[in-house]
Amino acid sequence: MVPRRIIRITGIVFIASICFIFLNVSVIVEWRDDVSWIPHRLRHLSNISFWIPLADGKTVFYTNFKFMPFTPKxxxxxxxxxxxxxxxxxxxxxxxxxxxxxxxxxxxxxxxxxxxxxxxxxxxxxxxxxxxxxxxxxxxxxxxxxxxxxxxxxxxxxxxxxxxxxxxxxxxxxxxxxxxxxxxxxxxxxxxxxxxxxxxxxxxxxxxxxxxxxxxxxxxxxxxxxxxxxxxxxxxxxxxxxxxxxxxxxxxxxxxxxxxxxxxxxxxxxxxxxxxxxxxxxxxxxxxxxxxHLPNCHEDPSNALECFSLKEQCDILAAFAWDGKTMFTLWNYNLRQYNERFLRYV
The missing domain is CATH 3.90.550 (Spore Coat Polysaccharide Biosynthesis Protein SpsA; Chain A)
Structure with missing residues (x-):
C-alpha cells in the first residue's frame, strides 16, 4: 500500500507541473504570432482556412491557422x-x-x-x-x-x-x-x-x-x-x-x-x-x-537633405532620419523654407 504522504507529494508535483506548462504556454501565445513553434500534432485544434476578400470581389487564401486574438494589456x-x-x-x-x-x-x-x-x-x-x-x-x-x-x-x-x-x-x-x-x-x-x-x-x-x-x-x-x-x-x-x-x-x-x-x-x-x-x-x-499612393513619403536622408538645402520649397513629405544630426538639420531647413508662412501655424 502506497503511503498517503507519497500520494500527497505526487499530487502536488503533478498540479505544479500543469500550472508551469499553462503559464509558459500562455506567455508564448501572448507574445508570438508565428505558429512554427506549435507541434504539428496540436495544430489541427485550431486549423481553419482564412480567406482575404480582395477589392475585385474575389478571395485569396491567407492561412489555415486561426490564431487567437491579441488582447494587449x-x-x-x-x-x-x-x-x-x-x-x-x-x-x-x-x-x-x-x-x-x-x-x-x-x-x-x-x-x-x-x-x-x-x-x-x-x-x-x-x-x-x-x-x-x-x-x-x-x-x-x-x-x-x-x-x-x-x-x-x-x-x-x-x-x-x-x-x-x-x-x-x-x-x-x-x-x-x-x-x-x-x-x-x-x-x-x-x-x-x-x-x-x-x-x-x-x-x-x-x-x-x-x-x-x-x-x-x-x-x-x-x-x-x-x-x-x-x-x-x-x-x-x-x-x-x-x-x-x-x-x-x-x-x-x-x-x-x-x-x-x-x-x-x-x-x-x-x-x-x-x-x-x-x-x-x-x-x-x-x-x-x-x-x-504618396510617392514622396519614403525618402532616404541624403535625398531629403539635398532637396531641403537646394530648393526653395521641398516637396518631400517624409524621410528617414537615422540620427539626431539629420533630424535637426532637416527640421531647421524646414523652418527656414516656410519662414513667414510658418507664422500661420504657430
Missing amino acids: YLINNPNICQNKESLSFLVMVHSAVFHFEQREFLRRTWANKDLLLSHTMRVLFIVGLPQESSVQKRLQIENDQHGDIVQGNFIDDYHNLTHKGVMGFKWISENCKNVKYVIKIDDDVFVNIFYLIETVLPVVEKHPRHIFCYTRVNNTVARNGRHAVDKHYFSGMRRLPFSFCAGPFVLVPNELVVKLYAASLTTPFLWLDDVYLFGILPLVTGNVSLF
Whole structure:
C-alpha cells in the first residue's frame, strides 16, 4: 500500500507541473504570432482556412491557422493624451524601440512637438513593448513620468512583435482618442514635413475619407527565407502577394478607419509582418478601404537633405532620419523654407 504522504507529494508535483506548462504556454501565445513553434500534432485544434476578400470581389487564401486574438494589456498608460481638446487634428502614433530614448526626444523637440501648432492641434503617442533589461524599464518609467506620452504593452519589444504594437495602438486610440481626425503612424526615425502635410496633402485627404495614405507596395514577393520570411501556412503556394500594402515609415489614416481596422484585427489571424498585416490585410477585411499612393513619403536622408538645402520649397513629405544630426538639420531647413508662412501655424 502506497503511503498517503507519497500520494500527497505526487499530487502536488503533478498540479505544479500543469500550472508551469499553462503559464509558459500562455506567455508564448501572448507574445508570438508565428505558429512554427506549435507541434504539428496540436495544430489541427485550431486549423481553419482564412480567406482575404480582395477589392475585385474575389478571395485569396491567407492561412489555415486561426490564431487567437491579441488582447494587449497596458503596463504604462496615459489615457488623457487626447483630452482637454474638443477636436484634435493629428495624433502621431510612433512605433518606437523601447531603448530608443534619444530618438523619442528628437521627435519631441522637432516636428512632432505637441505644442508646435495652434491652428492644427497635435498630440504624440509612443508605442513600446517590454525591454530585456530592468534598467531600461526603470529609465522608461522616468521618461514617462516626465513626458506622459508613452504606452507600453505586455509583449517583448522585438522586431517580430511590431504587429502587436500596431494593434495595441489601434485599440488604445479607439478607446481614448475619438476626438482625433487623423492618425499619423511613423517609425521613430522618420522626419515629417508637417507644413507640407497641412498645406498640400491634407486638402487631398479630406476628399477621400475611406482611404489610407502612404507609400504603397505592389506585387511584393512572398519571402520564404531571410529576414522577412513567413511560415508556409501563410499564402501557401503563392509567389507574390495578390494585394497592395503600405510601407510603414509614414502612414496617414482617418481616425474612423482606425476603429474599423482594430475591429478587423479581432477576427483576423495574425502575421508578424506589420506593414502587410496592418495596412494590407486589415483594410481588405474591413472592406471598402483603398490605399492612396504618396510617392514622396519614403525618402532616404541624403535625398531629403539635398532637396531641403537646394530648393526653395521641398516637396518631400517624409524621410528617414537615422540620427539626431539629420533630424535637426532637416527640421531647421524646414523652418527656414516656410519662414513667414510658418507664422500661420504657430
